[in-house]
Amino acid sequence: MTAPNKQAVKAYLLNLQDKICQALAAVDGKETFVEDSWQRPEGGGGRSRVLTNGAVIEKGGVNFSHVHGSSMPASATAHRPELAGRSFEAMGVSLVIHPNNPHVPTSHANVRFFIAEKEGAEPVWWFGGGYDLTPYYGNDEDCRHWHNTAKAACAPFGEDKYPRYKKWCDEYFYLKHRDEPRGVGGLFFDDLNELDFDQSFAFMQAVGNSYTQAYVPIVERRKDEPYNQAQRDFQLYRRGRYVEFNLVYDRGTLFGLQTGGRTESILMSLPPLVRWEYDWQPQPNTPEARLYEHYLQPQDWAE
């Protein structure tokens, strides 16, 4: 079994952040990412990059962070009590892109590596990550492209990977109090260490590297579609679900807030403008109803 190489993971993540920011700034065409570097007093820090008020991207954040500490936070040991008392390092890239145009879906991606160490014991480590898509006005072609890209990224690692991580994504990005998925899903994996280190790391890279291939063509196809105020209002309303998910359920958000992460970087995922409307329901036979009836029903998008 190969020993875990923290430096290689870190170098990959920093480079991934660069490449994703370049690709998204290119598709935006107007604004670029502005960087903030930050230090965490308890250990580690990060490099936050935000693009706001772009031609295509209303608000997009692509974060790198690397935090370490002498004991694992509660959110991480809840399902792994054997890790209590170990020192840890967590590093990852996490991004959320909120476009201006309601025809362009919001996307989220994350790749991460955890390692928990103790003097005289084997390190415990795992990878996690994935990406998921949240359309407002869905499009079958986009959903198929998104999932086909995810499936192709998983293929070299075994036929079981895509169906397993696609299902996990559907289950994870789910708003219990709404009985509603957050979007059309994608991939979600966590606790990945059953492959050896090199293979697990390669899998994380395959996921990280395929995100722009999955997202950019969809943005290109939809960014110039005309939209009206009612469609914009629906987008702002649906963004409320994004806020509800991230603040009530998201493990990464809770981990960040509990470990004293940088609040502005963690909450960069929240949309720039959001509406809540009491007991709103879509009218039957509208594109808004179709989101609920078709796109928010988990299904086999990949071919």
Next chain:
Amino acid sequence: MTAPNKQAVKAYLLNLQDKICQALAAVDGKETFVEDSWQRPEGGGGRSRVLTNGAVIEKGGVNFSHVHGSSMPASATAHRPELAGRSFEAMGVSLVIHPNNPHVPTSHANVRFFIAEKEGAEPVWWFGGGYDLTPYYGNDEDCRHWHNTAKAACAPFGEDKYPRYKKWCDEYFYLKHRDEPRGVGGLFFDDLNELDFDQSFAFMQAVGNSYTQAYVPIVERRKDEPYNQAQRDFQLYRRGRYVEFNLVYDRGTLFGLQTGGRTESILMSLPPLVRWEYDWQPQPNTPEARLYEHYLQPQDWAE
């Protein structure tokens, strides 16, 4: 010790909801509250009332709910493990008012009664509640009036009540990840049963009855103050803190979502329109900076 009278509490709460809605609709002058009654499949239900797009109130919700179940939810037994396994009833009125004008503060109030029963054992019961004020552009006169009203409501029940529940309010409505109070506070009490039932119930009534006396004069004073787009934007930005608090920390919200309460009624507290802006900071020596430096610093507002 007087036996707890659930029917009397329920009758009071229904009447309080009526009176508060009447007072707020009167100050709005344009719109009235629209009612939805709902049933909870597991037991109980509620009466939600919402006023939207008023002359003064952009979105206001005043809920009555009465839920019961055969076992206490986790959020309620976490700090009272002796209640696990008892049946429970929870009833209360909860409200949040989001005004249009950034010079009018947002207000929240809640009064509630819990009772947990078991065959052959004394019932365990308590009251909780309070109210707190969240200004955008603060005003010392308003803060003093708010706290003086709260203090006067507490006075007949002993000199210790106001300082104790004022402090508890400051501690409860606090955003740890921002190191920021939600507003200028008010009253917060919970687990109140050390007075006998009649006195505890009377205290809850004193709090419930004084809410409109605390809030309406402030609304009347500020509702016609002119404001510009920058001030409106600041209000929308600060509303983000309200969302963060309610979804990450608020015990009532978590209790409601965990007990299968009606999601639209629970999340009625969320503002109609909200902005998040990455790493926004107020300019020095502005009214926006004064909110952080003066109003969001807990202090003795009452005389």
